[in-house]
Amino acid sequence: MSETMETKPVALFLTCLLDNLRPNIGFDVVQLIQACGFKVEVPEAQTCCGQVNYNGGDKLSAQQIAKQVIDVFLPYDQIVAPSGSCASMIKNHYPTLLEDDAVYADKAYALSLKTFELSEFLSKHADFRKTDDNLTLDVAPIMAKVTYHDACAGLREMDIKDQPRALLKSQSIAIEEMQEPETCCGFGGIFCVKYPEISDHMVTKKVMDAKQTNAKALVTGDLGCLINMEGKINRLGLDLPVFHFAEILANPQLITNSAMAINTVVDDEDSATIMRNEAL
């Protein structure tokens, strides 16, 4: 049997924050990509995308890290990262970072063509019912309302806006928008420890905005934002759990209080995807 697109493994770019701080989300991400019909491989020699050094002015280190990432991931057909900022670093910034490198300039470009942010990837390969704002799904009624924070790099560098929302809606989760979903949460990598008071001011504003929606949870697509907002919410004693959208898609019962798995209808045997959820 010849190898089809679906049988070529997808390489998972974990992101350093996920690998080190939130391994459980990694398993959710694997599950989601597998649900699209792909094998998932997690290359061992991966660490960070290098954006910390890149944005810290350390161009040389960023280049060294970038080359390493390229060496590890270039052999794959598709690379998926559960982070807009990391996906953008690879897709948009590596080509510029290495444009003067005789060997890696082309490689960086080649890698950029096949690197995707998770919601972007799932939107392409997941087969879900298209929803409209009235959520007239014939699948299931609205199970829960969440509010969504648009992580900056994902939004402005990868055009991630509708994709995670549509994916959530396909699982009968409605979005109650906060007043300023697109305003920066104040993480900014090193920024949050270099300018902690300004960062605190920004994250306070963000979490109060999220809280006033009375949504069941705050959902986002980048781990930096996630740990930042979650940490502030906990310090303030607000009752508002924070999740990566991958967690919700893989485990809707986290917020819907439903022990039942949510199934969507399979259109045909060969169709790429089904958002399937194993009851945990």
Added chain:
Amino acid sequence: MDVKSDQFIPLANIALNNESLQQSMSLLGKGLAYKRKLAIAALPEFETLRNEARDIKDHTIRHLDLYLEKFEQAVIDKGGHVHWASNDEQARQFVLEICQQNNAKRVTKSKSMVTEEIELVPFLEENGLEAVETDLGEYIIQLRGERPSHIVAPAVHLSKDQVAETFYAHHQKLGFNEKLKDRVDMVAEARQVLRSKFVKADVGISGANFLVAETGTIVLVTNEGNAELTTAIPDTHIVVTGIEKVIPTMEDASTFIRLLARSAVGAEISAYTSFLTGPRREDDKDGPKNFHIVLVDNGRSGMVGSELQEMLRCIRCSACLNHCPVYLSVGGHAYSSVYSGPMGAVLSPQFSNITDASHLPSASTFCGKCEAVCPVKIPLPKLMRHWRNQAFDKKLSEPTLRWGLWWWSYLNQHPKLQQRLVNIGLFIMSHLHKKDFISKLPGIAGNWTHSRDFRKPAASTFQSQWKKQQQRTRGGHHDS
């Protein structure tokens, strides 16, 4: 230009706790951003105009010398004079000389960021001239002895009550004895005070929003009418402006005019958009007899052909300030520069130096909102990163951070070592902390836990758990 950003953090902290300033910034952010959004929604060709404006600017910058010479010739043909100032000192000197040549005692000024950049007014006052700011915001801060905190609304950091206090303190000697409460009344009082200044001025100094090479015309975009009175009444008009303001044609000017007020304050056009060309002609009812333009370089030409070239597109609309979450948190004075916010983060180090101004490009999350709203699509985060590269090479950052970055880079290039060390660290952490959330972390991480908690991570990394899972799967089951 003098910029000392080493006070950025303490000034920012003061600003964060200044309730009055926070209210002003909140109004600015919500008000102007919202108005801009509405104005753009009503203009279907906005995106096209942005691209055109960017292209006009890029083209002009690539031929800056030719367009400046063309502009100079056109001004001279119309009877004006052009002076080329390499730096702020030369520019101040030119202005003083022109004033002295015309026996000027009293000067009125309309708003010009370049004159703030070169610190013109204190210099003129030192040399015996009376120089009155006539833009309402500039007038207020001149009374208070403050620098502007915003490139379009220089007094935006002040509340109505603060302005009332200032007028009450300074206008009593002019015969105004009532402390005002109403904004309309305050404007009326300022208007009365400034009226006599306008009429008695010997020299009027203005900036210029655009310089049209085709005709030698300067374009002034204002809302108060003070620029018109400043430039039309006195015998001598001096324009102080940056060399990057030149654009090729009147047609081009219309593209920028359509973008400027919308981007700045969400208006289709400003109340006054004036086109001034040379001194008064024989049949003109008013206008200056002497028309002078001081073209200021002060670091701008150095940007041509450099990584900062795109910054020369800037039309000083302030959209980036009005949408920047950092600027809106701390206001303009924290930057210790007349150019604050994102555009200031790029320009201030250029007009001064990166050592003195290093906090400005550093204090950003690179959220990218500035670039998204810039009418001429300046890649502001990229340009700030250029300065961060310079700062890093000069070792300007704190040792802890530099050391941290080095370690981060080293570990990331030694994945096996990193995994081992991180797993050890996570293991220790999981045993040190019993609760779900950690409220105190050591070292620089203490800056995190000062105001927020840190969820206790799992006891091992994903890769370590994945490896174990894969081994189990391969051990007992078929491949999935």
